Amino acid sequence: xxxxxYSGFKNTFGEFGxxxxxEVLRPPLDELEAAFIAxxxxxxxxxxxxxICTNFIGRPTPLLHARNTSREIxxxxxxxxLEGLANTGAHKINNAVGQALLAKRMGKTRIIAETGAxxxxxxxxxxxAKLGLECCVYxxxxxxxxxxxxxxxxxxxxxxxxxxxxxxxxxxxxxxEALRDWASSFENTHYLIGSALGPSxxxxxxxxxxxxxxxxxxxxxxxxxxxxDALVACVGGGSNSIGFFSPxxxxxxxxxxxxxxxxxxxxxxxxxxxxNGLGKTGIVQGYKSLFLLDxxxxxxxxxxxxxxxxxxxxxxxxAHLGSxxxxxxxxxxxxxxLDALKIFARNEGVIFALESAHxxxxxxxxxxxxxxxxxxxxxxxxRGDKDIFITAREIxxxxxxxxxxxxxxxL
Amino acid sequence: MSTTAIMAHMIxxxxxxxxxxxxxxxLIDSKVDYLEVQFPFSDPSADGxxxxxxxxxxxxxxxxxxxxxxxxHTSVDRGAPPVFIMTYAGIVYxxxxxxxxxxxxxxxxxxxxxxxxxxxxxEGLYEAGLAQGLAIVPVIAPSTTSDRLTxxxxxRPEYVYAALRVGITGAATELGQDNLDFLxxxxxxxxxxxxxxxxxxxxxxxxxxxxxxxxxxxxxxxxAISAAxxxxxxxxxxxxxxxxxxxxxTLVAALRPN
Numbered sequence: 001x002x003x004x005x006y007s008g009f010k011n012t013f014g015e016f017g018x019x020x021x022x023e024v025l026r027p028p029l030d031e032l033e034a035a036f037i038a039x040x041x042x043x044x045x046x047x048x049x050x051x052i053c054t055n056f057i058g059r060p061t062p063l064l065h066a067r068n069t070s071r072e073i074x075x076x077x078x079x080x081x082l083e084g085l086a087n088t089g090a091h092k093i094n095n096a097v098g099q100a101l102l103a104k105r106m107g108k109t110r111i112i113a114e115t116g117a118x119x120x121x122x123x124x125x126x127x128x129a130k131l132g133l134e135c136c137v138y139x140x141x142x143x144x145x146x147x148x149x150x151x152x153x154x155x156x157x158x159x160x161x162x163x164x165x166x167x168x169x170x171x172x173x174x175x176x177e178a179l180r181d182w183a184s185s186f187e188n189t190h191y192l193i194g195s196a197l198g199p200s201x202x203x204x205x206x207x208x209x210x211x212x213x214x215x216x217x218x219x220x221x222x223x224x225x226x227x228x229d230a231l232v233a234c235v236g237g238g239s240n241s242i243g244f245f246s247p248x249x250x251x252x253x254x255x256x257x258x259x260x261x262x263x264x265x266x267x268x269x270x271x272x273x274x275x276n277g278l279g280k281t282g283i284v285q286g287y288k289s290l291f292l293l294d295x296x297x298x299x300x301x302x303x304x305x306x307x308x309x310x311x312x313x314x315x316x317x318x319a320h321l322g323s324x325x326x327x328x329x330x331x332x333x334x335x336x337x338l339d340a341l342k343i344f345a346r347n348e349g350v351i352f353a354l355e356s357a358h359x360x361x362x363x364x365x366x367x368x369x370x371x372x373x374x375x376x377x378x379x380x381x382x383r384g385d386k387d388i389f390i391t392a393r394e395i396x397x398x399x400x401x402x403x404x405x406x407x408x409x410x411l
Numbered sequence: 412m413s414t415t416a417i418m419a420h421m422i423x424x425x426x427x428x429x430x431x432x433x434x435x436x437x438l439i440d441s442k443v444d445y446l447e448v449q450f451p452f453s454d455p456s457a458d459g460x461x462x463x464x465x466x467x468x469x470x471x472x473x474x475x476x477x478x479x480x481x482x483x484h485t486s487v488d489r490g491a492p493p494v495f496i497m498t499y500a501g502i503v504y505x506x507x508x509x510x511x512x513x514x515x516x517x518x519x520x521x522x523x524x525x526x527x528x529x530x531x532x533x534e535g536l537y538e539a540g541l542a543q544g545l546a547i548v549p550v551i552a553p554s555t556t557s558d559r560l561t562x563x564x565x566x567r568p569e570y571v572y573a574a575l576r577v578g579i580t581g582a583a584t585e586l587g588q589d590n591l592d593f594l595x596x597x598x599x600x601x602x603x604x605x606x607x608x609x610x611x612x613x614x615x616x617x618x619x620x621x622x623x624x625x626x627x628x629x630x631x632x633x634x635a636i637s638a639a640x641x642x643x644x645x646x647x648x649x650x651x652x653x654x655x656x657x658x659x660x661t662l663v664a665a666l667r668p669n
Contacts, residue, residue, distance in 0.1 A: 020500050022457050022526035024552035024558060024577050166463055167454065176456040183457065186554075186580030283500040283534075284454055286527065296476045297505025299453040 009033070011200045014323065017318035019199040021286045027177070028186035033201040035106045040208065045101065052097050053212060054131065059211075061375075063083045063220040068347040069364070076229065077368035078363055080344070081217050082355060083240065084383030089196035091213055091240045092123035092194055098209030103190035110134040110189040114178045114359060116143055116171030116236070117308035117355060118150025119382055120194030125159035135159035135271040138177040140169040143307045150386050163274075164361030168301060171236075171311045178410045195237025196315035199286030201401060202241075203316050205338035205381050210243020217377060219246045226375050230255040230366060233379040234359040235329070236272070236308050238315035241380035249321065255328060259362040261304035262331035267302035268292075274314045275322050289316040305334035305390065308382075333363035338394055341384060342366055353382030354390065415620045417666055418495070418605055419659070420629035422451055423482035424474035425465045426640045433652035434636050435486045437659035445451040445605075445625060446491050447524065450479040450498035453457075457526055459581030461564040461630040465637065471594060476506055481519040483589050486520030493549060504534060505593035512539040522546030524572055542555060548605070553593050564600040572627065575609060581630035584609025586618050594622040617668050628666060635662045 012018050019029055038186065039045040053059040055353040062085065066078040083091045096113075103111060109248075111133050115121030121137040128135035137154055141163050144151055154161050167173035175198070182191040196206040221228055233241035235258040245256045265272035266278070272292070273279075279290030282297055292300040292312040304310040321327040332340070338359035344353045352360050356379065370376070384391065392400040423431045431438070438446060449617045451466035451474050458466070460571045483494050496515055503511045503525055515523055522545050528536045531547065540547035549563045552574040573594055590606075598604045606619055607627030616626050639658035644652035 018532050020527045020532050021529070022550055022552070023529060023555045023559065023563075024457075024574060026529070027554045027556060030556075166460070167467070172454060176454055179456040180579045182460070184576070184582075186577075283504045283527070285456060288504075293501070293505065295505065297452075298470065298500040299501075299504075329535075 009037055009204050011203065011204065013317040013320035015281070016289045016319045017200055018288050019286065020258045020283045020288065021199050024183050025199070026158070028182065029059065029199055029201065031106070035102060036201050036205050038060055039102050039105060041388065045105065047285065048101055049098055052101070053094070056121065057086050057093050057097065059086070059212065060216045060220070062092050063224070064348065065219060066344070066348050069343060070367065072347065073364065073367045075367040075372065076374035076376045077372065078367050079226070079375060079377040080348070080350060081213065081244070081377060081379045082350065083213055084356065084380045088117040088119070088123045088126045089383050089385060090123065090353060091210060091243065092120040093126065094212050094243070095194065095209040095239060096120065096123035099190065099192045099205065100131055100133060103133065103192070104131055106190065108188055108190040110136070110185065111192050112136045112178050112181050112185070112189055112229060113192045113193065113194060114138045114171065114174035116310060117353070118143065118147040118154070118175070118386060119308060119353070120151050121159070121161070122153050122157070124192050124194070125154040125157035126158065128296065129157040136180070136181070137161050138164050138174040140164045140171060141171050142169040143171065144235050146390060146397055147307055148389065149385060171307070172285070172299065179285065187363040195239045196242045196317065197237045197285070197287055197289065197313060203287070206239050206244060207242045210239050211246035213243045213379065214248070217244065221377065228254045228377050229374045230257055230368065230376045232257045232359050232363045233260060233310060234259045234355050234375060234381065235314060235318060236261070236311050236355060237313070238318040238378055242315060242317055244379040245327065249326065256326065257362060257366070258322070258327050258329045259358045259397060260329060260331050261306065261309035261358060262333040262336070263303040263305070264334060270303055271304040271331070272304045272310050272312065274312070274394070279314065284313055287316050290314050290319045305337060306358065308355040309358060310355070330362045332358040336361040338391065341391065342395065350374035350380065352380050353384050354387045356381045414668065415616055415623060416625035417616070417663065418445035418625045418627045419443040419632055419663065420447040420449060420627060421632055421636070422449045422462070422465050422469050423474040423479050424469035425633070426468055426637060428471040429464040429648060430636070430640050430651055430655050431482070432485070433655045434659050435482070435491070436489065437656035438473040438663065439486065439491050441488055441660045441663035443450070443663055446486065446494045447497050447627060447629070448479070448483055448486070448494055450476060450496060450502055452499040452502050455499060457579055459579040459630065461633050465633045477504060477548065477592070480514050483520050492530050493521035494519065495522045495524050496520050498523055500527040500534070503528065503536070508534045509534050509539045512543045512545055516543040520545065522548050522570065524548045524550060527551040540612050546570055550574065551597065552577055553589070560597070564602065566601050571597055571604055573597050573604050573606045575606055580608060582609055586615055591622050594619070607632060613666055613668060616636070616666055620668065632659060632662060637658060
């Protein structure tokens with residue numbers, strides 16, 4: 001890899017982003033910014049990252065032409081970036097590896113992380129196991145209850161999973177708890193944020209580590225001789241979408257489409273969609289962006305069938321790119337996501353994670369509106385194994401119940 | 412100055428509206444030197460569990476920004492010492508920074524403490540405060556580098572809030588020579604230093620005497636108010652108000668040097 005000075009650091013994105021933190025957190029953030037920029041300019045660091053991508057993550061992940069689904073719809077050709085085939089089951093591992101290597105370079109011996117669906121926690125726990133770092137993952141009690149298999153895996157990797165009982169007991173509260181830990185532990189601890197949000201330098205850093213997904217997809221499309229018309233990805237905090245879109249942020253094409261959680265209904269506490277006028281500009285958890293807030297600025301309740309999208313804020317760069325019209329935003333409901341999951345499973349032999357299935361649902365809709373000569377690429381950011389306790393209950397409640405009862409008896 | 416001032420921290424609508432007014436009344440009658448009124452935020456990531464829980468209860472009890480200013484106004488009318496409103500950036504930003512400063516001034520507040528609006532990400536807070544004659548109190552920590560401390564002090568703030576350790580509010584703080592050196596350095600530029608985080612005993616207040624202008628006592632008051640309210644129970648509101656009033660009075664007396 002050729003040597004170059006990294007110049008992609010932005011800090012703010014239009015009116016969004018920034019570093020709105022108490023002075024106590026300034027030293028670790030300032031230190032992290034400097035270490036990140038130095039690492040990105042260091043060929044040795046990048047070579048180490050690339051090697052782990054190949055030997056541990058399993059990159060490149062495949063790009064699949066979803067022929068059966070495309071034929072059935074009769075519209076645009078759908079391609080699926082099978083990012084969920086990455087080790088630990090989702091794109092989260094790319095960023096976890098990048099930051100864990102950085103933490104090690106900085107001499108940190110302990111890693112803390114927040115997790116919603118648990119995919120980021122699992123990824124962080126796995127790379128900490130590999131690199132010999134102590135790992136503590138904060139996870140809301142609600143998420144622990146709905147994503148038990150991931151808790152089991154994190155513990156198997158040797159991580160401590162700390163339940164968070166404050167607030168809504170979901171992802172945002174896990175972020176608060178991790179920030180509290182970090183405020184007194186930063187001497188030896190790195191806070192490994194999993195989404196492209198939080199105070200600068202996290203949004204820049206997470207985008208950079210996730211951009212491997214976008215660059216790889218671009219190369220795979222080129223090799224296949226395909227020019228994409230639209231790229232589609234689900235958006236919780238936004239790490240998979242910003243990474244997937246990253247090669248195209250400065251160009252006019254293709255269309256970039258982010259898909260938020262429409263949940264049960266577009267009422268307070270019924271969804272987790274911040275764009276298209278639903279969110280307000282605010283400052284929460286150290287960054288300025290669009291959040292679901294009441295008139296006083298208090299954070300509102302959210303809902304999504306997918307824990308990974310169940311968060312009231314969106315990454316600042318996505319908020320900016322949405323506000324200037326570079327990224328379009330759509331919503332998919334809980335039901336639409338589940339339907340998409342079933343369609344791709346039957347037609348393509350691929351089970352989407354519930355989060356990614358929101359992107360899948362939007363791709364199905366969009367494909368029907370476009371001619372067969374058009375191409376849509378959807379990022380399956382995660383695979384659906386972890387969701388089996390949710391999807392089985394929704395799709396086949398009776399047989400699943402019988403199975404669980406049997407399991408309990410066997411125990 | 413001969414004695415160390417005490418800034419008592421409290422949260423309007425915690426544990427409910429009436430009892431928070433009773434607490435303010437007790438603090439005013441106890442003649443604390445400053446009152447820090449925290450406007451609760453749904454995601455108080457710099458606070459420990461005691462204040463976090465209290466903020467959650469205050470929001471559930473009906474706190475709003477407008478009611479917070481009404482609370483400050485009522486307290487000032489009742490003879491409160493200088494009131495500092497503490498809250499998070501999100502609450503200030505939602506009202507508009509300038510409007511929030513205007514409302515704070517109108518309510519009679521003396522200043523604002525907004526830890527996550529530091530001087531280089533202040534959204535115009537320092538300028539708006541200056542225009543309104545409100546003291547904007549920067550919050551620093553022992554981890555603050557000397558470069559940043561120099562920048563913080565450059566605007567010649569009247570007060571500086573110095574956290575006595577890294578971390579969040581409420582946990583115990585062991586005071587040592589490091590703390591005193593740090594406080595002396597901060598105070599050498601002429602700002603009145605208010606020191607807090609983990610202050611709960613007279614011994615700590617005594618140890619800080621001469622090194623600070625004031626000590627800030629937060630979680631200890633929250634705990635005292637909570638314990639008094641819980642002991643009285645929800646069925647006897649008048650008795651509960653009396654208990655909260657006495658509890659804060661007792662704590663103030665216990666903190667004052669003999």
